[in-house]
Amino acid sequence: MSTNRFSLAKALLKLLKYLGIFILSILILANVFVLLTGRTYLYKGIYNTYLQGRTGPSIFDKDVFYNATLKKAPTLFSWKKANQKASLLPEEQSYIENLEISSFLVFHGDTLIFEKYWGNHVQKTVTNSFSAAKTLVGLLIGCAIKDGKIKSIDEPVANYIPEFKKEAKRFITIRHLLMMSSGLDWEESGKNPLSHNAASYYGTDLYRLTTNQFAIEKPGKRFEYQSGNSQLLGFIIKKATGKQVSDYASEKIWSKIGTENDAYWSLDKQNGDEKSFCCVYGTSRDFARLGRLIKNNGIWNGQEIIPFSYMKEFLANPKMSTEENVPNYRYGLHIWTYLGGKHPVYYCRGILGQFIITIPDEDLIIVRTGSIRGKNIILPKQYEHNKAYIEKYKYKFGHPADLFEYIAIAQRMIKQRK
Secondary structure, X not given: OHHHHHXXXXXXXXXXXXXXXXHXXXXXXXXXXXHHHOOOHHHHHHHOOHHHOOOOOOOOOHHHOOEEEEOOOOOOOOOEEOOOOOOOOHHHHHHHHOOOEEEEEEEEOOEEEEEEEOOOOOOOOOEEOHHHHHHHHHHHHHHHHHOOOOOOOOOEHHHOOHHHHOHHHHHOEXXXXXXXXXXXXXXXXXXXXXXXXXXXXXXXXXXXXXXXXXXOOOOOOEOOOOHHHHHHHHHHHHHHHOOOHHHHHHHHHHOOOOOOOOEEEEEOOOOOOEOOOOOEEEOHHHHHHHHHHHHOOOEEOOEEOOOHHHHHHHOOOOOOEOOOOOEOOXXXXXXXXXXOOOOOEEEEEEOOOEEEEEEHHHOEEEEEEEOOXXXXXXXXXXXXXXXXXXXXXXXXXXXXXXXXXXHHHHHHHHXXXX
16 A cells, blocks of 8 residues: 555656646746847736636736826815715616626716715725726817917827828828827737737837837728727827826816816836826826816816817717728717717726716716726627618617616616705
8 A cells, every 4th residue: 555655646747747848848948039029018917817717917007117297176176965875776786786886986966975885995096097098188189289289180180190101001190199080000809918918018119119010001081999999199298288188187187177186197107108008096086077078068167178170170080981881889088978868978998897977968977997898889790781680789789788877877866866
């Protein structure tokens, strides 16, 4: 028996030895790949995701990166308190909690009718807005036009970024970037660690990454959501104004809309460039103040922050096709739009379920933050040529299913109050 045990132990040690050699070989090959391809951002990405027990970024990544500060407003805009507070129905609460919600706020006019936080999230907590920040970048283009720093959104990108004077990229305009129809070869993926998104989130040279793209389609024809477009808009703002994007945002918007707290914008490195495609950290109430600016067409308490002429274009749907080969009914100039209901809906959204939803006709603002977003409504393959089906659902394609749940909850709350 002792001989058999000894033989088994010896075999196990041998197996562990070979397993260790195999794992070490894999690690060496992986490091060689990283170094040869220049993807050193993978080290930071792996450390801050898989080694933290996650498969992707978090809404609490602020301290993982260097940040610039957006200064709060010198004069606070206070929300009115509702005489009768709204509440969630049991089934509503169950639905939104299954999506790992962090906060849910509903405003009717300037009155806060519902506010609730989950987990460690409290009123003063700042969380990542992710791609909801893209809309702020789109609004800053309007500010730069108002200031005469940008002549027109139909200017070529090459007027501000010299790398776009080459070949087919010289035909791309600021409008094309705002429309998400630049025709560039950016790979948009929230899961692929080798994608442009991963490199932009964890990397340290956003300018090189975005200006090295190639034009592979004619611009202005097809909607293709690309974070690289938003990053290029950030570089245009910086070049046109001579200011950091965060400084310009602080001066022109954040300090003008009665914000209660400083916000923070992640940088690609110390004293580097803002991640204009995402990563403004703020409180839910302050995100609602940004929603109020959008709801009121760029006007804040009688003061024009964004030109009305720009807001009119900003909220409209440019003519282009989408991935389903149906007309664009979902996107304006860096803001999502849903026009299929009784009243138009305009909203900002982030990858993990960040929403700033505005319905101007109903004087309604909804803010939702969390860690899971509902799946997008897509066109099933079996209905690709079914004109009746497409006509019925065309406005909903491309929107997350949970968007409509949040709207329904808020509308029910308002109706209940009345």
